[in-house]
Amino acid sequence: MGMIGCDLGTNTLRVVEIDCKTRRRVKEFERIVKTGQNLKKTGQISTEAIHNIFEALRDASKIFDFEKHKVKCVTTEAMRLASNSREILQEIRQEFGLDFQIISGDEEAKYTLFGVQNALKVLNQFDNDFCMFDLGGGSTEIIYANKPTPSYKSFPFGILKISEKYNETQALEKGIEHELNQIDPFVLDHDKPKRLIATAGTPTTVCAFLQGVDYKSYDHKRISGQILRRDDFKKAYKQLFALDLSERERFCGTNRSDLIKTGILIVIGLMGKLGFDECVIVDDGLREGVALSLCHFGFI
Incomplete structure (x- = not known):
């Protein structure tokens, strides 16, 4: 069903x-x-x-x-x-x-965690010793699953919000640094887990781009479970924004490349704040968790 x-x-x-x-x-x-x-x-x-x-x-x-x-x-x-x-x-x-x-924001985090945990089971990579971030347009959820009761918090910054608030490159980088300071107390309150999971559009788009896969040919089966390092995001940033707009949009999607630019810079900053040099990319998230909640698996 x-x-x-x-x-x-x-x-x-x-x-x-x-x-x-x-x-x-x-x-x-x-x-x-x-x-x-x-x-x-x-x-x-x-x-x-x-x-x-x-x-x-x-x-x-x-x-x-x-x-x-x-x-x-x-x-x-x-x-x-x-x-x-x-x-x-x-x-x-x-x-x-x-x-x-x-x-x-708390409900959003719960559903997203459920979607990610299911994806890891399907990939035969399930292990709750991880933290994860879901970088959205208006908010970002950070979840620590490495304890009997997961700990999660939604922060009021996201790609679209930050892009509109800081619209010049120099201001954007400083603005991201300022916004990310919000997560410090939450991160310091938790032990560092074994793995970092990254979900949402920016990590998956970067992962596809580094494989040479364009937006129209995107296939989540080629993405979920892949590992990217901070240097991979930095490399993708340089390569993507050396392309002309039409070629860049072939990989990012129409009217999406500026948001991906902001997103990459946020991901690089988040990984640094969370203390990880690499992350596991998972395509599944909120929508999958919402659908799975209807399957009577004892969730919300």
Whole structure:
């Protein structure tokens, strides 16, 4: 039986159908919608973002049978902050029959951890002696799984937020350093585990790029379980931004390369703050955890 999980993030709409027996993906969908674009200035989800979200959901409806399958839909930081989020979610409910729930940062971390743990089991790499980060558009979750009860915290910085706040390269690097100082007390409060897991779009895009795989040819099976070092992210940064825009977008996706630029710099900084020189890349995250929660595995 397939279960569908939908994740409307600050930057991206991601949908997946999971087979409960195999715990593997049946089909998936992803679209950049920039939900949180200009949110800091206006306090609202923009007309352009609303259009992007609805167009993406119409396309997703052609791929997934939302009426015949159990569906769980969540949305995160941008909708948590926007003053018009309730009205937008009501319109989505009326047009698509999809009930998006605004979840807290803690809930986001729990679902993401569940998705990552499942992916590690599928890869035969399961071991809870790890910490992980999920770098989103509007927030970043850091989770320590190396204890009987996982410890997690959501921080109010992400790729889209930082890109809009610090829009020049020099200011961007200093801004990232400033934003990442928020995590110091949380990190210092935990013993360092054996491994670091990195999920979300930037680590997976960099991993694909270093394999010569472009955005349209992306295959999560070639990505999850791969190991990248901090130097790999630095190398990818130099190589990507030596390309012209059209070639760069072939690897990053249309209108996505500036966000990947910010994302790479954040990942390099996060790895340093967390004390790791290498990380395991896992493609699965929030949407997979949401879908798996419907499979009655004793989660939320």
